[in-house]
Amino acid sequence: MSGFRLKAAETGGKALHFTFDGKSFVGREGDTLASALMANGVSIVGRSFKYHRPRGIFTAGSEEPSALVTLRSGGRHEPNVRATEIELYEGLEARSQNRWPSVRFDLMAVNQLAGKAFSAGFYYKTFMGPRRAGHKATQFWYFCEQFIRRAAGLGKGATSADPDTYSRMNAWCDVLVIGAGAAGIAAAGRAASAGARVIMCDERARGGGSLTGAPELLDGQPAAEWASDAMEELAELDNVTILTRTTVQSMFDGDTYLAVERVNDHRDEPKRHQPRQRAWTIRAASTVIATGAIERPIVFAGNDRPGVMLADAARRYAVEYGVAPGRAVAVFTNNDTGWLAARDMARAGVIVSAIVDVRADVQDDVRKAGEESRAEIFLGAAITGTRGWQELQGAHVRDFHEVSNTLGGKKRFIGCDCIAVSGGWSPAFHLTSQQGGKPQWDAELQAFLPGEASANWFGAGAMAGKFGLRNAFRTGEEAAVRALTQAGFGEGESSVPVIEGDAIDYAPAPVLEINSPGKSFVDLQHDVTADDVRLAHREGFVSVEHLKRYTTLGMATDQGKTSNVTGLAIMAQTRDMSIPEVGTTRFRPPYTPVALATLAGEQYGHLSTVRRTPMHDWHVANGAHMYANGPWLRPESYNAPGETVEQAYIREARKVRESVGLVDVSTLGKIDVQGPDAAEFLNRIYSNGFAKLPVGKARYGLMLREDGFLFDDGTTWRLDEHRFLMTTTTAGAGHVMEHLEYHRDVVWPDLKVALTSVSDEWAGVAVAGPKSRQVLAACVTKCDVSNEALPFMGVRTGEIVGIPVWIARLSFSGEMAYEVYCGANWGQALWDALMAAGEKHDIVPYGLEALSTLRIEKGHVAGPELNGRTTPGDLGLQGMVSSKKNFVGAVLNNRPAMQAEDRLQLVAIRSIDGQRIIGGSHLVKGTKDEPGLSEGHTTSTCFSPALNAYISLALLERGRARFGEKMYATNPVRDSHVAVEVINPHMVDPKGARMHG
């Protein structure tokens, strides 16, 4: 194929410069990357997935299987983009994929020579065999696998962060119109006239559908102009929203749709303050689906050569973009639309060398269209092969008998560098199929039609099998009337234009494959050939679902938009069944590939939700390194100039053990539990007793899931007879609230309990260290903080610089410590007062790392140990599981396997060779090279200033019986193998003298 810009279209349109594989080209405004490449004579744009065969441009839309390129570079690098969809912009940068060293000369094309070996099921047959010693051949294939896997595939992902933003939008409408072709415009106009709120989406830049290249006159105007005017008129209406460059990707239950708007993909960089893409969730009262139809090819030998493309695509390149798809175009068709494509191309100035039709005869007006194109006409004939090296040079034609499906006569050669092929049209009912709509086969149209579905949608135009402009306008309005009724509106007014032009019969001859020697590709993107389909049949994979999985037919990024029906037709023929008997697979959302960033929208990067504590600014101003803990930002450590995080946390932790420190604990989940049955409720929720907790006391509690595993922990304080303040882990707050609400509402609605989340209402500061009492004594009023008046686990009220506070004597660090809570607005003032009171004791603020170090030294568990797979017994907390009462999880926690002796148990390990222990290391007996089986793993690691060694909490099989044992903490991924000793997790002050003192 050597496309070029047509004479008639040479003037007009701004010139746009772009590069492809580093080479500079000029296109013009209105081009897609595909049309611009074609205008520059670039024919090979990529290499195929498996065989690395050269591939060109096959379609002119989102159904493109072949012309996949990588766009832009750096953080905006985007692989597997369809060149047929990308609007050209100044400076566009594109590269071909899956080739080395270049797209024209690809060494990996040697895969073709081994084509027999890479047939369907290649991976299953080769790599899934038994892996036994002495199985030399299998081992050899395992060795080869890494190379083959590297050779197969498409574009490579980006390696740096995407600098752009993405957003999400919610919308609601009375009538959603999907597709802005003739049927869509008719539907939107009708719906708008009835006063309904309308949203119309179209995946192309300007909508118009087939009207943009149609030869018909509408109300005496060229179709493209009429469409453009109609779109403008609709856009001016207050009750109509038009979203172009917007693909409706998915249809969900309850008439909810996901649409992706490519807001800035047609620019080099997004406009300032605009997202690159926007994901719309549209909820519609009713919907008109006018998504048109997708042309499909006839499969023949050599049909993947660059230059073979769909007939309507070839026509659109000529008519809409002013680009000839080749110097001499041969049309191969089984229906009338191929003939009209030939005529329209000829009218635009393209030389059509031949029209080959499998049918023995055609209608007179169709024949007349063929004559107008001045092509040589072959009736009752078929293309049986192509000639050329990398590009197409010509095709072989033989006689074809449609009824017996046999070839005959002499082979004739026709010169052409483009074959425009049409095998009929497949309605694009992907959305309704996603919702489980069972497609119905229409033998006349040789196509599946959408069938009935339960959702409130109404098909129109080609999507519903109503082909042709007249049908499109009529059914578009009919669907709109039904949609209006559904949404509770009147019928609106009709405004169908007068149409002058061809009346075409869209029904094709039932011929989708010409069976002749050579590779005939069904699925161009996954390199599935007609022989692969027959091979699947021979090997017993005859159902459509098996066929799909065995051959990967229709499983590529294009989801088989141009290949599914042909694949089914070949299977049907092989099985001697009809296509509907073979059946079809269900389409899955999305319609075209969607970037994960688009779905994430604002929940990513600087736009994501962030929660800051009342003391956040102070932390930042004082050198804190902030760390994201769920949505919360917490100080990791307060780094002095030149100090690393590790140096800082060791200094902070040491200071707490020696003197005193304070830490912001405002992020802990806090739930206010009130009511006459509050104590009973907590007693059922926690594994340890809470019924008899005295007022003014706190208790550490464990919550289990109903299946007996640990769920969350925290302290709960009895503030009054009927009032408790529960604290939860930072990350667990939301889940615990739901857990409590579930049990209150559903399980025990008879208990009188009210639950209120107060996490944000209270600011919290923990003051820890041997001098902590002195610090409090220096600033607290209206509360005696002496050991007698405020013993361990005591809770009192008081004031600090006039701020009312709750003071609870709790210790996470193992030191004497207090948690002081006040109203969130007073958080900073409280913090300042405590800092001032601690000044003479050299008080230090400490962060999450030091907090964690202190609790690891003490053997207190936290998130990494409460990992959803541990029981209280595993963590040495069996004593906190009451046997005197029933509670959530009590019964299932008692199951033998939950109490088994060989479970992983909490231990600590200490590095004995001075090396750092890495989190997630496995505990083994063997050497670095032969580590042997894992007997456990590390959970929370740190450097312990108290032990002067790297330590870690770990879960180890029968761990509690193994103190003193020497092992290795191995982490092959991080290249680490540390000699360790298993020790008691209560490393600092096991008797608790410091915190009770």
Add this chain to the structure above:
Amino acid sequence: MKITCPYCGERDHREFTYRGDATAIRPSIDNTSLDDHQAFVYDRKNTAGTHRELWNHTSGCRTHVVVVRDTVSHEIFSCEPVGPFAKQLARNVAKLKGAGA
């Protein structure tokens, strides 16, 4: 999918959290039978068709509701509140609706 919360009206299902099979009833607090607890936690009929399930309007009023739904077509037949305040709230809603009419 849209769920009509008895208090908040028709809302997208994303405002709700699925809380499982509403026909599975937790054994009473005095019941210590392993079989009963095992059945409550693990045994599910996995009904294809009309099913009672529990949802929590977590991003709304936080009420637990029992939704009767067809698990095949996803059609929703009813949505009733549960919990200690259900009756009271239902009365309030009825009163409000009466006042509106």
